[in-house]
Amino acid sequence: MYLLLIVIVLLSYLYWKSLKTFQHWSSRGVPGPKPYFLIGNLNEIFKGNQGQVHLALSKLYGKVYGFFLASSPVLVINDNKLIKQVLVKDFSYFVNRRELRTYHEMWNKNIFNSEDEHWRRMRTIASPAFTSGKLRSMQPIMKGCVDKLINYIDHVVLRKQDGIVNDTKEMFAGFTIDVFATTTFATETDANGERSRKNPFVYHGQNFFNVRIINALPTLFIPKWLLPKLGYRTIFDQTSFQWLIDFTTEIVRQRTRSQNKRNDLVQLLLDASGSGEQEDNYQKLTVEDENDSNIENVSKIDNNNLNDRLTENEVISNCFLMFAAGFETTATTLFHSIYELAANVEVQQKLYDEIVQLMNDDDDGDDYPQFNEHNIELITNKAPYLEGVIKETLRHHPPVTVIQRRLKNVSYRLTDTITLPPNQLIEVNAYAVHHMEEYWPEPERFKPERFHPSNRDQIHPYTWLPFGSGPRNCLGMRFALNEIKLCLAMLIIRYRFEMTTKTPMKLKYKVASPLLNTESFPIKIVQRTA
Template sequence: MVSDPELIRDMNIKDFHVFVNRHGYSFNDPLNDRSLTNLMGDEWKTMRSIISPTFSSGKMRSMHPIIIDCVHRLDNYLETKAMAGGDVEMKKTMGSLTMDVIASCAFGTKIDTYNDHKTSEFIVNAKQVFCGGVWRLWVFMALVKISPKLFEWTGFQIIDPSVQKFFNTAITSIVSRRKSEKVRQRDYLQLMIDAQNRKNKDTDDQDVDDLDENIYGKWQNYGKIETTETSDINNSNKSESTGMSDADIIANSFLFLMAAYETSGALLSFLFYNLALNEKCQQKLYEEVNGLDGMYDYESVSKMPYLEACIAETLRLQPPLPATHRHASQEYTLDCNWLTIPKGMMVIFDIYALHHNPEYYPNPEVWDPERFMPENRDQLTPYTYMPFGTGPRNCVGMRKAIGS
C-alpha cells in the first residue's frame, strides 16, 4: 500500500510500463473483460486511444444539450415536490438524475427515472448491478483472494447473467438500428460507433480549457510523457486502426453505467450535503450561478471557479473510491533501494489517506472549497489529490464527470 506522492508519481507515470494493468485475471464474461478498465497491456493501450477522444471537451460540448434536458426534468420533479410540500431524499434523487444522464448520453434512451423506477426494465436491471449483486461481489472477492486461477476455473460471474443478457440485447439492438437506418445522435454510443468507423475527427472537437491541471494534473499531456512503453498512449489522432468490435462497444457502454452511476450520484449528494452545512459557501455558489443569467452553455459552466472548487473539495473529503490499484508486471525496486516489489504483486494507492493527510490538507476533516480556488492552488502538493486516479490509466471519463 502506497501513500507517498513521489512513489505514486514514479509508479503511475515515470515507470508506468511496469504498472500498466489493474490485475492479471479474467472476469469470465465479455461485459467485464472487454471494458476499458479491465483490458491489459496492448489491448488496453489500443482501446484507450480509441475511447479517449470521445471524452474530449468538443464531444462533451455536443452532449451538453442532452444533459440540460435531464436537468430540466429534475427541475420539474423538484418543483412538483416543493408545491406538494414533500421531503426530498437527495441520494435517491441524485441517483435518478445520474441514471437519466447515463441512459440519455450512453444509451440514447429516455426514461422517467423519477416515476418509473419500479417498472422500467432499464432502471430495474441497472439497479440490479449495484443493489442486487452484493453477494456476488463478496464471492468474487473471496475467490480472487484465495486464487485468481480458482476464480477463473469456477466460471463465476460477478454480474447476474440475466442483467448481462438484458444490456447485451438492448445495446445490440440500438447499435444495429443506428447502423442500418443511418440514425445519428449526439451521445456516447454514437461516438463509439463513429470511432469504429473512423469518423473521430469532427470539426467541432476543439478542446476548451475546462479542467484545471493544477487540480487534476496534466492529464491531457500524458500521451507525451517519455516513458518506456507509453509515449503514444493517448495520441489517438495518429491511430491507423481502431480494432473496436461491436462487443467492445457493448462492454464500454455498460462500463459507462458501472463507472458513472453510483460515483456521480454520491458526489452530487455529498456536494449538496456539504453546502447545506455551510450556508456562506452555499450563498457564494448561488451568486456565481446567478451571475450566468441563465446562460448555462458548456463553456460558461466549465469556467465557474467556485463551483469547480466545491466539487473538487467534495471529491477530496468524500472520494468516490478509497483506493486504486495496479499489478506489477515485473520485479520493481524502489528508488530508495530498500524494498523490491516482486512480479505479480498488487500495489494499492491509498487515495483516502492522501486526501485526509494534514501534511497536505490542514484541517483535513473540514470541507473548505477555498483550498481549490485559483489563488490557493499553488499550495497543493502534486500527486496528493487523485479522485480519478493519476497517470495514463486515470479515469478516462473524468471530463464527463466534472463537466456534467
Template sequence: MIFFLMAIILIAAFIYYYLTRTFDYWKNRQITGPTPIPFFGNIQDIALFRATQAECLQKIYKNYEGEKYVGMFQLSTPTLLLLEPPIIKQILVKDFQHFTDRGHHYDGEREPLTANLVNLEGVKWRILRHKLTPTFSSGKIKNMMYLLHDCGKQLLQYLQETMESTNEIEIEMRDFTAKFTTDVIGSCAFGLNFNSMSPESSAFRQMGREVLQPSKIFAFSKLLRVFFPALFRTLKLRTFPKKVNDFFLNMVTETLKHRQKHNIRREDFLNMLTDLRESKDEMNPESDQDFEVEFTDNLIAAQAFVFFLAGFETSSTTLSFCLHELAINKEIQNDVFEEIKRTVEKYGPTLSYESLKDLILLEQCLLETMRKYPPVQALARICTKSYQLPETSTTIDKGTAVLIPVYALHHDEKYFANPEKFEPQRFSKKNINQRPFGVYLPFGDGPRICIGKRFALLEMKLALATFLFKYEIDVCSKTRHPLVLDPRAFILAPKDGIWLKINRRK
C-alpha cells in the same frame, strides 16, 4: 484413530502453509509492514465487512507515518502500499511502463461487459485508450450540452410534480441524484430516454441497482474475483448478474441495428464508438502495429456499459455527498447560490459550456467533496515487469500488487489541514499549486487517469447549478452527521442513504 488424527494434522498443516506461504515476501526484502493474519493478511476488517477499504488502509497509513511505503498482504497477496507523494508519482507516471495494469479480472467470452477500458490490460488497453481519448475532447463534450440540458429540465419537472402541493419535502438524495445521472448517461451514452424520473422505476435504474446494490454476497464475490480468479472461474461466478449482461448487450445491439437501418446520427458516445468501428484509423503506437482492436457489438457494449457504470453511480454519490455538505454548511450554500444567480443574469437561464466555467466556487465544492468522500477509495496497480524500487537495491516481482490509499491521503493533515472540515477554498489556484503531486487523486492520475473526468465535472456542475438555482436544501430529522460509511458498498457510500429537506426558493 491415530491415522485419522495424523491425517487431520497434516491437512491442517498444509492449509496453514498454503495460507501463509507468501508471508515472508516483504521480510525477505527488508520492507516494513503490519503483521499479517492467516487467510486474511491485513484486510480482516474488509473481508468481514467491519470496515471499508478506505478506513482499513487509513489505519495502516497512520501507523507508518514517515515511511515511503509498507509491505502488506491482501489475503495472501503481497501488496506494496504507497505512502509518500514522490513514490506515488514514480509509480503512476514516471515508471508507468512497469505498472500498466489494474489487475481486474475480465472475461470477454463469458462476460463480455467486463472487457472494458477499466479492466483491459497491455496492448489491448493501450490501443483502445488511444482510440477512445478523442471521444472525450472538449469539442465532443460541448456537442452533448443539449442532451444535458434536457436531463436538467426533466429533473426540475420531476421536482415540480413531486412538490405540487407543498413547498418542502424530505428526500433520500442518493436515489434522487442517481435518477438524474442515469438519465444523463442514458442520453449521452446510449442515445435513449431512460425516463428514470418517472413514477414507475426505470429498467435502466433497476439494472444500476442490480450491479451496485451493497450486499455481503456481492462483496464476497468481488473478493474471489480479485484474489482467486481461478476459483471464481471454476465456480462460474459472475461479475454482474446474467440478466444485466443480457440486458445491455441486447440494448446496444438493437440500438445499433435501428440506427443503421434508419440512418440515424446523434451526438452521443454510442455514435462515436460506431464511427471508430467504421474508420480505418491506423494511429496505433509503433510497437502495436501488428495488433488491432476490432470494434464488435460486444466491445462497443462493454465500453458503453462502463460509461454507464462509472458515470451514474460515482457522479450521483458525489452529488449527494456535496448536497449533504451544503445543507450542513448553509453559508457556503448561500455563496454558491449567489454565484449561480450572477452567472444566470450574465448568460441567461440556459447555462452554456462556457458559462459553467464561471461557476468557480461550485466547482471547488465538488472538488472538496471528492477530497472528503473520494468515490474510489484506493488506486490499484499490478507490477507488470520486475521493478527496482527507487534509491534501493530491492526488487519487487511481476504480479505484485500496488495500492495507493486515496482516502487516507485526502485526510492527511500534512496536505489538508483540519481534513474533516468542508473547505472549498482548498481548491483555489494558489492552494492547488502549493500541494505536491499525488495527494489528491479522485480520478487517479498518469496514463490511466479517468478518461471521463471532464465530462463528469461538467455533468455535476450543471446538475447542481440547475437544482440550486430553484431550490435550497437543509437538514431534516433523518439527516445523519457525520455520515457512517458502508463497508459492503462497491464505491465509497454512506449507510442508510443521505436524507435532506428540499425547499422552493422564494
C-alpha cells in the same frame, strides 16, 4: 479416517504455505498489520469502508506498508512522490490494474480492465470521443435531464412531501440514469417520474453495484481455474449484469444496422478511430507539477491498420462500462455535494452568489435566470467557486477509494530499501491521501477555497486523485465534471438545501467496499424566491 487425514494434511500444507507467503513483507522490511492464517488481513478490511480502514493503517504504519488480501500481498503507497513515480514517471512498468480472477468478455475486455497493447489501442481509439468539442455538443442533452429533475422536485417533492427528500441518493440516481440513457444510448427516460413503475435503468443500475460479500469472497479463496466451472463469471449481480449487457448489445446492433446517426456516445465510439484528434492532455486533467512533462501518452495507431476501429464487442463492453460506472459515481458525487451545501450554509450562499453573477448578463426578467449555450459555457469553464465545491466534495468523498496498478513481470526498485518482485500489486488509497493533514490542513473541514486558482501552489502534486492520474486516469472525467457542474448550478439558482432532524452529522459508508457507498439521508429543499 482417511478423509480426516487428508484434511489434516491439506490444512498443514496451507498453513506452511501461508507462513512462507506472510513473510513477503517482513522479509523486505515493509511494515504492516499482522496477517492471519487463510484470511490475511481481511479482518482489518471488514472494520469499515476501505478508505477509512487505510487511513487508520496509514496513521499506524506510515505512508508505505504491506497487507494481505487473503494470501495475496498488496503494497500500499500513499506518498505523493511514489504515487507520481508509479502512475506517471514509470508508468510503462505499471500499465495494468489488478488481474481479475473471474472472466466475462464484456467486463474484462473494457477499457478499464483491459491490459497492455489491448488497452493502449482502445484508449487511443476512444479518446477522440471525449474531446471538449464532442462533450460540448452533449450539454443541451444534459440540460434537458436537469429540467426533468427540476420538474420532479417542483411537482413531487415540494407539493407532496413538504420539501423533504427522504432518499436523496435515489433522486440523483434517477437524474444520472436519464443523462446516461440519452447521452450514451439516445434513449429518452424520466427515471424519477417513472419511479413508481420501477424503471429498469434505475433498478438494474443500482443493483449492479450491490456486490454481496458472499459473492466476492469465493474469488479470493477458490482457485482461478475452478471459478468458471462453479459459475463465477463476475462478482456482480448476474441478473442486473446480464440485463445491462443485453440492453447495450441491442442498442449497438440497432445502430450498426441503421443509416441514421445519433449524437451520443454509442455513435462516437462506432465512428471513432485512432486517426482522430487526440486531446489526452493529462496536465489539464490532474493536479501535478507545472513543469512535469514526463508523462507517457498513449501511442497513436497506424491509420491504415484494420484494427484502427473498435470491434462490436469492444463498443458494447465500453458503453456498458460507461453506463454502469458513471451512473453510480456521478450520483454519489451529486448527493455528497448537496449534503455539504446543506451542512455548510456559508458555502451554499457563496456558490449561489457566483452563479447569480454569471447569469446576470442573461437575465431576461423571468423568475429564474434561463440557461443557454452562452452561460452554460461560463458555468463549465469560468465558475471557480463551483469548481472548488465539486473538487472539495471529491476530495472529502472520493467515489472510488482504491487505485490499483500491477507491476510487469520484472523486478523493480521502488525505493532505496524496497525492491518489488514481478507482478506485485500496488494500491493507492485516494481517501487516505485526501485526508492526510500533511497534504490537506484541517482535512475534515469542507473548504472549497483550497482549489481557488490563487491557492494552486499550496496543493501538493498527486494528492487529489478521485479520477486517478497519469495515462490511465479516468477517460470520462470531463464528461462527469460537466454533468455535475451543470446540475448543481441549475439547482442552486432555484433551490436552497437544508439539513433535517434526520440528516446525519457524519456520513456512514458501506463496509469493505472500494466504492464510497453512503447510506442515504433526507434533505429539505426550499424554493428560492425570485
